[in-house]
Amino acid sequence: MNITIFPQRIEGEFNVLSSKSDVIRILICSLFSKENINLKMNNFCDDIKFGIGAIKSLGKKVNIKDNIINISTLYENIDYAEVDCGESGTLLRFLLPCANYFANKVRFKGKKGLTKRPIKELIELLSKHGLLFSGYELPFEVEGELKSGTYFISGNISSQYISGLLFILPLLDGNSKIIITSKLESEKYVDMTVNRLNDFGIHVKKYNNEIFIKGNQNYNPQKCYTAEGDWSYGASLLCLGAVNGDIKLSGLNMKSVQPDRCILDILSEMEADVKYNDECVRVKSNLLRGIERNLSGCPDLFPVIAATASFAEDNSIFYGINRLIYKESNRLESTSKVLEKLGANLKYDENKAIIYPNKKLYDGDIYTFNDHRIAMAASIMGLKSLTPVKIIGAECVNKSAPAFFDCFKEYIKEE
Secondary structure, eight states, rough: EEEEEEOOOOEEEEOBBBBBHHHHHHHHHHHHHHHHHEEEHHHHHOOHHHHHHHHHHHHEEEEEETTTTEEOOOOEEEOOOOOOOOOOOHHHOOOOOOTTGEEEEEEOOGGGGGGOOOHHHHHHHTTTTTTEEEOSSSSSSEEEOOOOEEEEOSSSSOOOHHHHHHHGGGSSSSSSSEESSSOOOOOHHHHHHHHHHHHHHHEEEEEETEEESSSSSOOOOSSSSEBBBBBHHHHHHHHHHHHEEEEEEOOOTTTTTOOGGGHHHHHHHOEEEEEEEEEEEEEEEEOOOOOEOOTTTTTGGGHHHHHHHTTTTSSSEOOOOGGGGGGSSOOHHHHHHHHHHTTTTEEEEESSSEEEEOOOOOOHHHHHHTOOHHHHHHHHTTTTHHHHEETTTGGGGGGGGGGGGGGGGGGGEEE
């Protein structure tokens, strides 16, 4: 699908989609729950669809009616299961430590883009604690039984490695400890996991670079859960408002630990007109200023922030972006190419990027690199370019936010 964005001021009130990160965490917790639960959510993006398929493969019954997912008790005695993770690195890394709790042998597979995401370090760690892998690259099979103990793990590759362990270690015989051997990047994603575990009656203790997990716990779910609104999706819409519009969003938890909630601070620092209360967030365009900021805790924001910074009055500098090369695309390279195509400029090295703005952006055909964040970033720039911008492969937004282009359908042409 190709979409042409016509430059125009965008105004509107929208309800955000449910956070796919939160939904997937609830789905994983539901796997270990012996009671039925209902999950209220409004986002049936590709990653969530694969998450639902995964828990069904591992024994859950799932019924969906409107925006409520009913998840019922486990089947028993699964000898072999096949889990398709699609392009979801979150789903793969969460399930690798957990899946053999439900089946004697599990075959993991995924789409081509997922094979590029780092998992070798996690496989090597799990191999030391009882699991047997047929290989390091998808597809592969996993056998064995994970054991409790002390897990040494780096914190600068993916917080999802740690979250995956936190789902399963509380159920094992014996206590466990996770020792993080380097600075934990995206720490708030681990906090998201800990909070959802608490909601399911699982408790862990986190002290600096160590997490203590008591064994022999049980998941004790509530009857109903409501997924949080997605600050990542919301950030893209709020950036639209900051660049050329007036956007009002409801459905966001102002007390959320989601890392991308920091978009409010970032846009305020850039001097966009930002107002919010417990009910909604509103961002209006203003004369934007360049900023200097470390994004190590929220690297997924980089493409949309870089697009927004392209319209600032002066340069912006961002640090803590080295892990962007491991995303759906190399987001340092792909974001740079989008900005360059439209007339702005991005210079980067391993962990630093400088945005050189150009308020006179021109038209171009923008390739998304099959990356939903890049498509959203290009859309932000298209709203204020001098002439229309065509986004080629715009369907990639279905990975996280299939309703993204609905929010400004008056300003686009779909092919």
